[in-house]
Amino acid sequence: MRLHGKVAIITGAAGGMGEAAAQLFAREGASVAAVDLDEARVAPIVQAIRAQGGTAIAVGADVSRSAEVAAIVARTEAELGLPTILFNNAGVDTENKQSILSIDEAAFDKCLEVNLKGVWLMIKHVAPRMIEAGGGSIVNTASIAASIVAGTAGYCASKAGVVALSKVAAVELGRHGIRVNALCPGATETPMAKHQRAEMERAGLPTSSTLIDRMGVLGRMADPEEMARMALFLASDEASFATGGVFNNDAGWTAMSGISVQDFAR
Numbered sequence: 001m002r003l004h005g006k007v008a009i010i011t012g013a014a015g016g017m018g019e020a021a022a023q024l025f026a027r028e029g030a031s032v033a034a035v036d037l038d039e040a041r042v043a044p045i046v047q048a049i050r051a052q053g054g055t056a057i058a059v060g061a062d063v064s065r066s067a068e069v070a071a072i073v074a075r076t077e078a079e080l081g082l083p084t085i086l087f088n089n090a091g092v093d094t095e096n097k098q099s100i101l102s103i104d105e106a107a108f109d110k111c112l113e114v115n116l117k118g119v120w121l122m123i124k125h126v127a128p129r130m131i132e133a134g135g136g137s138i139v140n141t142a143s144i145a146a147s148i149v150a151g152t153a154g155y156c157a158s159k160a161g162v163v164a165l166s167k168v169a170a171v172e173l174g175r176h177g178i179r180v181n182a183l184c185p186g187a188t189e190t191p192m193a194k195h196q197r198a199e200m201e202r203a204g205l206p207t208s209s210t211l212i213d214r215m216g217v218l219g220r221m222a223d224p225e226e227m228a229r230m231a232l233f234l235a236s237d238e239a240s241f242a243t244g245g246v247f248n249n250d251a252g253w254t255a256m257s258g259i260s261v262q263d264f265a266r
């Protein structure tokens, strides 16, 4: 088991990549604090983990609020022990797909607050506990939208911020034995992606299913577990030399922004 004896905090664990990671990390021996906005939505995931002999607690909290983040860490420490793994995965997209000129201020702020400030607050509160434990590993879910245009202004800007923040944290926390990396998923079939597709269908826009050939070279979206497995690697001691890294897991979507010999041949 790759996470035997570790205590892991996973945010955004009620669905998608976070849920897949909670289950996978628990199967690999970690005690998991599964965090999401509503504790009742994470409870069934925790029950399923416990039914398979794993250890997990459900924590309801908003990662963009300092007091709630402090409470996540206090509960984890009291019920599971000092955290040595943090998977900062909670995230939001703007509800309405508006352009940089029309996006409303509240939607822009929400992206920055949850996706960027939330990651910083979690690091700020969890890292001191990791230092006490002798080190740890932090994985922050950014997105390929950090490096190519694959979303709205608020979303892309927040995810580019997560990449920058991950590098700062890696440099500042490295001397304490804490590794920090950014995971950049490509198109992944999660509740967020399904919600976006429904919204775009309603607006008569091309959806992820019709744009699939422009979203990677494998002709499909990822299963959330394919992201969880990358997060597992980065969280585990197998990635002992990886810190300050930015890891695309995107079926070649970012590589496709270049020009290949096939394009020259056309």
Ligand SMILES: NC(=O)c1ccc[n+]([C@@H]2O[C@H](COP(=O)([O-])OP(=O)(O)OC[C@H]3O[C@@H](n4cnc5c(N)ncnc54)[C@H](O)[C@@H]3O)[C@@H](O)[C@H]2O)c1
Pocket: 011, 012, 013, 014, 015, 016, 017, 018, 035, 036, 037, 061, 062, 063, 064, 089, 090, 091, 092, 093, 114, 118, 141, 142, 143, 144, 184, 185, 186, 187, 188, 189, 190, 191, 192, 193
């Ligand atoms: N699905 C994709 O194609 C894709 C691609 C690149 C990056 N991402 C990123 O991956 C991460 C996981 O996304 P997903 O696709 O599994 O989405 P998802 O919507 O299925 O899961 C995100 C979870 O975060 C929770 N959350 C939102 N705001 C929160 C807050 N303030 N505090 C605590 N929890 C909160 C939600 O309730 C939800 O359960 C996100 O950071 C997302 O931006 C997704």
